[in-house]
Amino acid sequence: MAETSDFKAKPPEGIDPIGASSEGASLYQLIREDIIEGRLAANDRLVVTDLARRHGTSTNPVREALQLLRGEGFVTLVPNRGARVRPIDQDFVRDIYEIGVLIEPALTRWFVNMATVEDIAELERIQGLIEENNFADTFKHSELDTAFHTVMYQKHYNRHAAELWWKHREVLRAVSRRFNFTLARRAAILSEHRELIAHVKAGNANEAAELIARHVEGSGRHILEHMRARNAARAG
Template sequence: MTAQPLHLSLAGQTVDLVRELVLTGEIPPGERVNEVELASRLGISRGPLREAIRHLASEGLLVLVPNRGAHVPKADADEVRALFELRIALECAAASLAAQRRTGAELARLREVSAESRANYQAGRRFPHRLDLAFHQALLDAARSPRIAEQVRLVQQRVILLRSRLNTDSAHQFASMDDHDELIAAVAAADAALAGAVMRRHLDRVRDQLLGEIAPS
C-alpha cells in the first residue's frame, strides 16, 4: 500500500493545526506542549499529534527535550540575527529574480495581496502573519526558484514565531506595507537591482525592530 503524502494524512492535517496555534501565539513561546490537553482539544489521538510535533520540531517551530516533551522556543537576539542573515541572502536573490521573471498574472497577485493587507489594517484588523506570508509567497512564485522558496518558507515561519508575542506598532506595520509597495514597483519595472535593494532595506528594518523588542536598550 502506498503511503499517503504528509499533507493528505491525519498527521499532515494535525501539523497544519498545531503550526497555526504556534505561529499565532496561542501556544506561547516558552510554554510546554501539553499533549493530553491538545489531543483532546483537536479531537485526535496522541499518535498523530506526536508525529506532528516531531515534524514541527524538524522545522524549528518546536524544541524536543528528551523525557520532557516539546516546547515553543523563545525569542533570542542571536537567533534573530542568524535567521535574518539567511533570510536576507535568500529573499534579496528572490526579489531580483522576480523582477526578471514575473508574469503579468504574478504581478497582479502581488498587488492584490498588498491591497488586501492595507485594507485589513486600515479597517482596524491586525496585519496577520498569513497576509505577510501571502505577499512573500507571491514574490517567491514570481521568482520561480523552488529551492529558494522551500528554504525561505522555513525561515519565515521561525521569524513569525519569534514575533508572535511581541508588540508591533502601527508605524512599523505601515512601513512594512510601504516596503511591499516599493517592491511591487521595482518588480513591475523589471529592475532586479532595485528589487534586491528594497528587500534588503525592508528586512534590515524588520530585524532591527524585532531586536529592539527582544532587548530594548
C-alpha cells in the same frame, strides 16, 4: 476579489506546510501555540506519553508533531534524552531572519526578471487590501503581507529555497504575534512594498533585491527590539 475577513495566505504551490496526518498536524498547532505563548517554558521536557495523555491521543501523532516542531526549530531532540522546548530567544529570531536576508534577495531577483503583467497586478491588488486594512486588524495584515511575498516566490524553480522561506516566515509570523507594529514600522512596510512594486515594473532586479534585504532585516530587527524591551521590563 476576496474579502480580507476571509483571506488566508497559502504556501507556494507544491509545498505542504504541515506534512503530517490530520491528528499530527492538529497537535503540532496546539503544542507550537503552547511554546509561543509560554505555557511550555524553555527547556521543558516534552514526554511523548505525557503529551498523548494530555491531548487524548495515541503516541504516534505526538511523535509526528514533535518532528515538525523540530524542523521549525521550536523543539530539540537529543538521542536517549528526549525532546525539549528550545528557548524562543533573541538568538533564535536573529538566526531565522538572517537566513531570510540571505535567500530572499536571490528569490526576488529571479522574480523581477520573470514577472508578468498578471503578477504585478496581483501585487498591486494585495497591496491595496493591505493599505485598506491599514493595520486595523493585525491578523489580516499578517495574512495579506504573506500573500504579497508569496506572489514573488511561488513560481521559483528552487522549491527547497521556497519551502525554506515559507517555513521561516511562518516561524517569525508566529513569534511576532506577541507584539504590535510601531508607527515607524507600519510606515516602512507600506513604503517599501510600494517601492518594490515600482522596481518590479521597471525591471530593476538588483534594486529590488537590495530593497527586500532591507525589508526582511527591518522586520527581524523590529521583533528583536520588542523582545529586548520586554526583557528589560521584566528585569526592571
